Amino acid sequence: MQNLKKHLTFINNKFKNLNMDKHFHDEYSFSLIYDGNHSYENEKEKFTFASGMIQVVNPYEIHSTKNSSWSYLNIMPSTELINNIASHLTQDESKKDILFNPLITDSKAIKLFHHLFMLMSHNKENKIDIDTAMIELFEHILKFHSSNTLEKIVNITCTKKELNRALEYMNDYNKKDEITLSDISEQIGISKYHFIKEFKKYIGITPNQYLQIKKANWTKELLQKDIPLCHIAYECGFTDQSYMIKVFKKFYGYTPTKLNNIQLYNK
Template sequence: MKLESLNETIFENIESSNGKFSKHFHDTYTIGLTHDGKFQSINQNQTTLSYKNSTRIINPGEVHYGNSDSWKYTNFYPKIELLAQIHEQVYFEKKIPIFTKHIIEDMTLYHLLLNFFLSAYENNDKLLMESNLINAMSYLIKNYTDTTRDYSGLFDDKLIVKNSIEYIKDLLDTNISLEELAMNSNLSKYHFLRVFKKQMGLTPHQYILTQRVHKAKELILSGEKLSHIPFSVGFNDQSHFIRNFRKIYGYSPKELQKESNFILYK
């Protein structure tokens, strides 16, 4: 049976990763487990090492990157709505939990998340999967939430570039120019570049590349033909697409298409 709260949520289980990840972000949370190896994670300009049996938490919109060394890990990318719902169930108030501790050494949390991941990958029944999800997320929220935000969309406080973000999403498959983005925000190109980088932590170009790669990953997992995807998300050629995809995810689009250890929960 389908679990509605996980609709369109991506899971990934990687046996071994070696290499660098470029600066990027996700509109969702990133919640992952390191099973073996090592990952040097740079998040919010702080460098932290993730070792075996640790949990990694990244808030929506946080720019991060890093280096992997024989890194075996599992990730999933829950939407803001899901954690806000569980926060409401725990505290009777719908808020967006924010976590400042990036790498968490807590075996109870590790095993709660591992149980949830296993039930998702084994396609267990709805009751077991949802119970494991709530047990893991409520433990995380109760023990590691440092602050909360009002449930009104995480990017609503970035008023100057909000219209540009929507503009980019609407025209992701086109050749968007800096002049278009600046005019859309009623700013000079110079001022727009400074404001966007300050608020988002990425240049407009880096932001657009990241969004294109995220969209491509969703299309691959939904069954779209690999040959059609680069052009449908705005890349001009296959090599440019593959290079940027690997920089963000650490594996190629073809690996994602072939392997059974990736899930788009639908």
């Protein structure tokens, strides 16, 4: 599934004194409410969702809203995306039409949801960052908040030699090109869903964290050549200079400019 934008949309929205007649959506809807209350009714139950809760609406589920004012972060994955994740994790193509519980309150799910939403709303983040966060969120929700809980997540492993082949690819790719999880996982013949688990098991961090550290290190190397920061950002594959500075400071504790100043002072 190459075009993630087609399968994962999001919005930060609010309503005041809203009434909505019975309707349904073609895709899943996950909403993290951060203010107000949402009085909601589906074909089976009535709910009042409050701040700190994740409301879930499954595809084609008839539902309505009664005089509610609330603010929320909303992520809408397609049925194709959810089916794709479920079938890869279980290695079972029959895992389709997953139904999720209407209410999620566990702190890990909320943290993973918020992290994914912030990445998607920040245009400077890369595809691997979003892909990783998406997989971590929906794997967790599929395991713990699905009516047909995925109890048998298939553990597809790889050898250290195979992982080293993936690392070589990550170390040697053209820094100016965008790389995806699928690009990397294809080097060792497993899906990106299982690659994330194996990579973290052996290396201790996610593939995206590894690449960000590599980019920060490449930035430091180029800083020693007195190259303008905007050129360094491009050469290292960052979307722009400000995002490069943010990532660099995350791993070094100071900005690239400060490092330059130190080096000039020591000349």
